[in-house]
Amino acid sequence: MDFKSSDTLTSGAITGPRAQDVLPATATAAVKVVIVGGFGVGKTTMVGSVSEIRPLTTEETMTQAGIGVDDNYGSETKTATTVAMDFGRISISDELVLYLFGTPGQERFWFLWNGLFEGALGAVVLIDTRRLQVSFDVIGRLEEKGVPFIIAVNDFPDAPRHPMDALRRALDLEQGVPIVHCDARHRASSRDTLMTLMRYLHSLAVAKA
Amino acid sequence: MTHPLHPPQGDEPDARFQADVPVRRERRSPENPERLYILTGEDSERAPLDLVTLIVAKGDPSPTAQPEQSAVVRLCRTPLSVAELSAYMALPFSVVTVVLTDMLAADLVLARAPIVRSALPDRSLLEAVMHGLQKL
Numbered sequence: 001m002d003f004k005s006s007d008t009l010t011s012g013a014i015t016g017p018r019a020q021d022v023l024p025a026t027a028t029a030a031v032k033v034v035i036v037g038g039f040g041v042g043k044t045t046m047v048g049s050v051s052e053i054r055p056l057t058t059e060e061t062m063t064q065a066g067i068g069v070d071d072n073y074g075s076e077t078k079t080a081t082t083v084a085m086d087f088g089r090i091s092i093s094d095e096l097v098l099y100l101f102g103t104p105g106q107e108r109f110w111f112l113w114n115g116l117f118e119g120a121l122g123a124v125v126l127i128d129t130r131r132l133q134v135s136f137d138v139i140g141r142l143e144e145k146g147v148p149f150i151i152a153v154n155d156f157p158d159a160p161r162h163p164m165d166a167l168r169r170a171l172d173l174e175q176g177v178p179i180v181h182c183d184a185r186h187r188a189s190s191r192d193t194l195m196t197l198m199r200y201l202h203s204l205a206v207a208k209a
Numbered sequence: 210m211t212h213p214l215h216p217p218q219g220d221e222p223d224a225r226f227q228a229d230v231p232v233r234r235e236r237r238s239p240e241n242p243e244r245l246y247i248l249t250g251e252d253s254e255r256a257p258l259d260l261v262t263l264i265v266a267k268g269d270p271s272p273t274a275q276p277e278q279s280a281v282v283r284l285c286r287t288p289l290s291v292a293e294l295s296a297y298m299a300l301p302f303s304v305v306t307v308v309l310t311d312m313l314a315a316d317l318v319l320a321r322a323p324i325v326r327s328a329l330p331d332r333s334l335l336e337a338v339m340h341g342l343q344k345l
Binding site: 014015016017022023024025027028029030031032050056057058059060061087089090091092093096097098099101112113114115116118119120121122129132133136139140147148158159160161162163166167169170171172187191194195198199201202205206209 | 326
């Protein structure tokens with residue numbers, strides 16, 4: 001499906017949103033939530049299960065300078081990498097729209113999209129207990145950046161199950177950071193996960209007030 | 210949803226249940242950031258557009274407009290986020306922001322800034338989002 005040619009624009013082949021995906025003219029404000037986790041942990045599945053539109057993809061291209069270029073006598077090596085991010089949308093009201101971004105766990109990709117985390121209300125860190133380590137780095141980054149987050153354990157059928165307090169210790173979470181189980185394939189479960197994040201953000205707001 | 214949440218209940222032992230988690234996170238120490246560059250160059254020349262800034266066209270496309278600008282005007286007859294523009298136009302986010310920066314300067318489109326997290330999140334905003342989620 002993914003062919004892109006340079007004449008896409010001039011040929012007028014751009015397909016916009018389907019009629020049912022058009023936002024009302026009254027939509028005046030948007031907020032965003034980031035779903036972050038390692039490769040294959042179910043970010044896109046979660047976005048897709050709860051989004052009112054078919055998930056879309058925004059891409060960014062970056063070049064990465066070769067490591068140790070000083071040793072190369074100026075023959076600097078660069079590689080271009082395309083990083084994709086899937087996202088979905090939930091209309092909260094006629095005026096307010098919530099966007100959900102499924103984001104790669106590596107921070108070196110985050111800066112590609114201005115303010116991806118800085119402007120987000122909060123984040124869901126989606127984890128797979130078979131590969132808990134891949135979430136360690138992202139949790140640290142979110143703590144450093146002061147982005148409030150919850151942990152959602154995507155319950156893969158063959159993944160080991162741990163007591164919540166053992167998971168909390170392993171992840172070295174701050175007191176009060178919620179951990180929930182979810183099944184990212186199911187809309188109700190994904191919605192409940194987002195609801196847990198909102199309740200947590202609300203409790204933080206109340207505590208600060 | 211068929212798989213049970215732990216702790217396992219009843220007489221059937223859950224072979225997947227493990228009381229101990231075999232790995233543990235260590236707090237991060239600073240490391241050298243990798244050197245990365247976006248292809249489009251100078252950041253300072255771009256309008257401060259967020260992925261979820263909503264763009265609305267102010268009129269009809271001009272016959273002499275660049276194809277990218279005509280496409281934006283056509284797509285933004287109703288509000289559309291910059292992220293959605295990037296997806297539908299199959300252009301990188303950074304390229305879309307360059308196109309939109311020109312269009313904002315030429316007064317061809319309006320940008321509705323997103324509500325971003327501040328030091329003190331707005332409780333009524335969060336309540337509105339929860340209310341909306343409950344209707345799903």
